[in-house]
Amino acid sequence: MIWLRSTIYYLCILLFALIVSAAAGPVWGLSLAAGILGIATAFHLYNLARLLRWMKNPRVDNVPGSFLLWQDVFDRLYEQVRSQRKTQDRLAHMLERFTSAGEALPDGVIMLDEHDRVEWCNQAASQHLGIDRVTDIWQIVTNIVRQPSLREYLRMQDFAHPLMLRTTRPQEQVLSVQLVPFDTTRKLLLSRDITQLDRVQTVHRDFIANVSHELRTPLTVVGGFIETMIDMPDLEEATRRQQLQLMYDQTQRMQRLVDDLLTLSRLENGQQMKEEEVDVPQLMRLMHDEAVGLSQGRHEVRIGTLAPARLIGNHDELHSAFGNLVSNAIRYTPQGGVITINWVVDNEQPVFSVQDTGIGVAPEHVPRLTERFYRVDRGRSRSTGGTGLGLAIVKHILQRHQAQLAVKSRLGEGSEFSVRFPPHRLLAD
Numbered sequence: 001m002i003w004l005r006s007t008i009y010y011l012c013i014l015l016f017a018l019i020v021s022a023a024a025g026p027v028w029g030l031s032l033a034a035g036i037l038g039i040a041t042a043f044h045l046y047n048l049a050r051l052l053r054w055m056k057n058p059r060v061d062n063v064p065g066s067f068l069l070w071q072d073v074f075d076r077l078y079e080q081v082r083s084q085r086k087t088q089d090r091l092a093h094m095l096e097r098f099t100s101a102g103e104a105l106p107d108g109v110i111m112l113d114e115h116d117r118v119e120w121c122n123q124a125a126s127q128h129l130g131i132d133r134v135t136d137i138w139q140i141v142t143n144i145v146r147q148p149s150l151r152e153y154l155r156m157q158d159f160a161h162p163l164m165l166r167t168t169r170p171q172e173q174v175l176s177v178q179l180v181p182f183d184t185t186r187k188l189l190l191s192r193d194i195t196q197l198d199r200v201q202t203v204h205r206d207f208i209a210n211v212s213h214e215l216r217t218p219l220t221v222v223g224g225f226i227e228t229m230i231d232m233p234d235l236e237e238a239t240r241r242q243q244l245q246l247m248y249d250q251t252q253r254m255q256r257l258v259d260d261l262l263t264l265s266r267l268e269n270g271q272q273m274k275e276e277e278v279d280v281p282q283l284m285r286l287m288h289d290e291a292v293g294l295s296q297g298r299h300e301v302r303i304g305t306l307a308p309a310r311l312i313g314n315h316d317e318l319h320s321a322f323g324n325l326v327s328n329a330i331r332y333t334p335q336g337g338v339i340t341i342n343w344v345v346d347n348e349q350p351v352f353s354v355q356d357t358g359i360g361v362a363p364e365h366v367p368r369l370t371e372r373f374y375r376v377d378r379g380r381s382r383s384t385g386g387t388g389l390g391l392a393i394v395k396h397i398l399q400r401h402q403a404q405l406a407v408k409s410r411l412g413e414g415s416e417f418s419v420r421f422p423p424h425r426l427l428a429d
Helices: 002-024 026-056 069-104 123-129 148-156 195-231 237-268 280-295 315-331 363-368 378-383 390-400
Strands: 108-112 118-121 163-167 173-181 187-193 276-278 300-306 310-313 338-346 349-356 404-410 414-420
Touching: 002 026, 026 069, 108 123, 123 173, 123 187, 148 163, 148 173, 173 195, 195 237, 237 390, 276 315, 280 300, 280 310, 280 315, 280 338, 310 315, 315 338, 315 349, 315 390, 315 414, 363 404, 390 404
Parallel strands: 300 338
Antiparallel strands: 108 118, 108 187, 163 173, 173 187, 276 310, 338 349, 349 414, 404 414
């Protein structure tokens, strides 16, 4: 189209020059033709210069304007630049969305080149592996994360299986790291924090081992005595009674363990708690009588402060939780010691507490007291009849009541276990 218009344009000039030559002579015709061609050349050179200037800074808003053929050229440039600008904006938006999606992922994502250098990583990967997203870019990842197992994993190019990586910086955690190729040269290194899962699996393994250990001793005792009775049917009556009593004690111990396991399982299943009005002062008097019976006169058990406040909660669960705290105080307090139970309202928060003058707990053991089967002194715990699950049950009951357990203890001076309930569970008079 442009060539056709240009041909017509120059043919018109030639025709006009021939007409002038016929009318005024060839000199005038050639002069006119030369003048028109000179103006046209100057016009083209001017627009060509404008085009060259624009190409140094090509933008949509500064495309030159003209007329005739050059206007068509500039219009097409404008359309192309605008189309490219839209394409660039769309690609930039897609890249921004991709980057935002990568940043939002809870898993770490590291883009590596063919030499295992970091091209990009998201915030999660930076936190997992301690990568500085400014200074560590284009650094080899194994120079940043100095783990021999990671170096070997990258060397083997094992895309099928993840690598378990334990790190201590920036914090102690367990990571699952997996290599994923996504083009001919680049690959993704994905990291997932499985610290909590690893802890749960560890607790599960320990739980099974502890249950097996706790059941093995009484079963061994009972089985041994039964075998003795089978092999020696003519045992003396006193010996038989002694062995039967020991068998009964061991079966009772297994029964307590099974009951606590069932209680803990029910609490962990998250069943809906039936809430009711709990007359805590009456419950305190009941626990006092139970504690006196458990102590059998070996301790002084008393009620200190007894507020008239009542509570919204589950009576049976609170009875179990408070009873565990009181029975622990009795078990770990030597004969002649004092156990004091209190029920007070502190700044509109109801607080239950048990104070004793027992053996106390060392500070390093306090954070782990509510773990299942955790014992400060295993031998002493078994001799006092504990299953190792009491405080774990207390923890779950208090969580269901949005309450918090606080422990103050000094070795040889005694302990105080206090339960602080939220104000909304306090029943208005």
